[in-house]
Amino acid sequence: MSEKDVMEKYARYVMQTYTRQPIVLKEGKGAVVKDVNGKEYIDCVAGIAVNNVGHCHPRVVSAIKEQAEHLIHISNLYYNEPQAQLAEKIVELTPIDRVFFCNSGTEAVEAALKLARKASGKKEFIAAEGSFHGRTLGALSITYKEKYRKPFEPLIPGARFVPYNDVDAIQDTINNETAAVILEPIQGENGIRIPSEGYLGAVRDVCDEKDVLLILDEVQTGFGRTGKWFAYEHYGVEPDIITMAKALGGGFPMGAMCAKEDVARCFKAGDHASTFGGDPLACAAALGSIAAIEEENLVQRAEKVGAYFLQKLRDLRHEYVIEIRGKGLMIGIELSIDGNAIVDMAREKGVLLNCISDRIIRIVPPLVITEQQIDRVVEVLG
Numbered sequence: 593m594s595e596k597d598v599m600e601k602y603a604r605y606v607m608q609t610y611t612r613q614p615i616v617l618k619e620g621k622g623a624v625v626k627d628v629n630g631k632e633y634i635d636c637v638a639g640i641a642v643n644n645v646g647h648c649h650p651r652v653v654s655a656i657k658e659q660a661e662h663l664i665h666i667s668n669l670y671y672n673e674p675q676a677q678l679a680e681k682i683v684e685l686t687p688i689d690r691v692f693f694c695n696s697g698t699e700a701v702e703a704a705l706k707l708a709r710k711a712s713g714k715k716e717f718i719a720a721e722g723s724f725h726g727r728t729l730g731a732l733s734i735t736y737k738e739k740y741r742k743p744f745e746p747l748i749p750g751a752r753f754v755p756y757n758d759v760d761a762i763q764d765t766i767n768n769e770t771a772a773v774i775l776e777p778i779q780g781e782n783g784i785r786i787p788s789e790g791y792l793g794a795v796r797d798v799c800d801e802k803d804v805l806l807i808l809d810e811v812q813t814g815f816g817r818t819g820k821w822f823a824y825e826h827y828g829v830e831p832d833i834i835t836m837a838k839a840l841g842g843g844f845p846m847g848a849m850c851a852k853e854d855v856a857r858c859f860k861a862g863d864h865a866s867t868f869g870g871d872p873l874a875c876a877a878a879l880g881s882i883a884a885i886e887e888e889n890l891v892q893r894a895e896k897v898g899a900y901f902l903q904k905l906r907d908l909r910h911e912y913v914i915e916i917r918g919k920g921l922m923i924g925i926e927l928s929i930d931g932n933a934i935v936d937m938a939r940e941k942g943v944l945l946n947c948i949s950d951r952i953i954r955i956v957p958p959l960v961i962t963e964q965q966i967d968r969v970v971e972v973l974g
């Protein structure tokens with residue numbers, strides 16, 4: 593199919609919920625993707641912080657191929673080996689004890705909200721201004737952007753928003769009906785907002801003091817993105833519940849909601865379920881991706897090349913740049929001008945970028961991106 597044919601079919605048949613960049617991608621390897629015309633791009637979007645191990649990593653490809661030959665899906669009426677192995681692996685990587693598998697970030701957040709209500713016997717949630725937790729009605733209730741929420745009200749009652757990075761606001765807002773505080777350890781969709789050093793630790797203390805659960809949404813920050821396996825590690829805090837998705841499956845759709853034993857045990861048979869959750873194919877893909885992260889030391893790599901990338905960007909010193917911030921390979925460039933034109937120009941020069949809220953360029957490339965590729969991206973941005 594030609595580029596034009598593909599776009600015409602989208603225009604004719606696909607629901608128009610997205611603003612898409614006008615290219616049709618066909619292939620990818622590492623940090624590079626190729627369109628149907630054979631033009632190559634250095635990918636600084638990575639499917640929105642999903643392809644941490646790069647496109648079509650051989651470990652993920654072979655895990656999917658191998659598993660697909662044996663068993664793709666069986667439901668959770670039965671046991672399967674990859675789910676057992678993946679649950680063990682995730683528990684090893686985190687301070688939590690048990691895992692519930694689902695298929696996306698928003699589903700992981702839904703599961704977390706349900707578990708928090710069941711475990712606490714309370715109903716309300718506190719989230720941060722600028723938060724993004726997903727698009728299903730529960731997750732949407734704790735997502736800040738008015739434009740996303742308004743058309744779909746009424747949402748779940750009792751969601752309160754407090755300024756991010758302000759522990760006093762959380763302390764003052766917690767009441768007898770607060771089940772949980774939910775936060776992104778670094779805000780992603782809000783433009784890569786990094787909290788001050790002591791924030792999450794102080795939130796943890798307040799939650800402990802007031803007997804409120806702390807949910808950390810690591811959907812965007814997880815699996816090495818910020819230079820640690822999970823971003824809470826930067827701040828020395830242990831959440832009660834962790835949500836993960838995006839990079840979990842190495843590109844294969846997958847989510848997980850994980851909790852400490854005393855919370856997890858409140859979910860009994862029948863309390864929550866997912867037909868596809870933790871199916872053998874998804875779990876095999878995730879195991880392949882995690883193995884690749886370990887074998888290639890991609891967590892340390894994200895820290896190292898992320899610092900290199902940040903420095904190079906800061907050296908540009910452009911008059912339209914308000915701030916450049918980042919941790920590992922999660923970088924935001926805040927501009928005083930519309931960033932969409934920059935995204936278009938960069939794409940023509942072979943670099944894929946993403947602009948959020950019209951003003952912030954988000955850079956979340958595969959963790960396998962090379963210094964040479966970073967140099968080229970910086971040159972194009974310059």
Ligand SMILES: *Cc1c(COP(=O)(O)O)cnc(C)c1O
Binds near residue numbers: 697780811
């Ligand atoms: C992307 C994202 C979600 C939603 O994930 P989906 O897979 O799109 O449902 C939830 N929380 C955070 C922090 C995210 O970045």
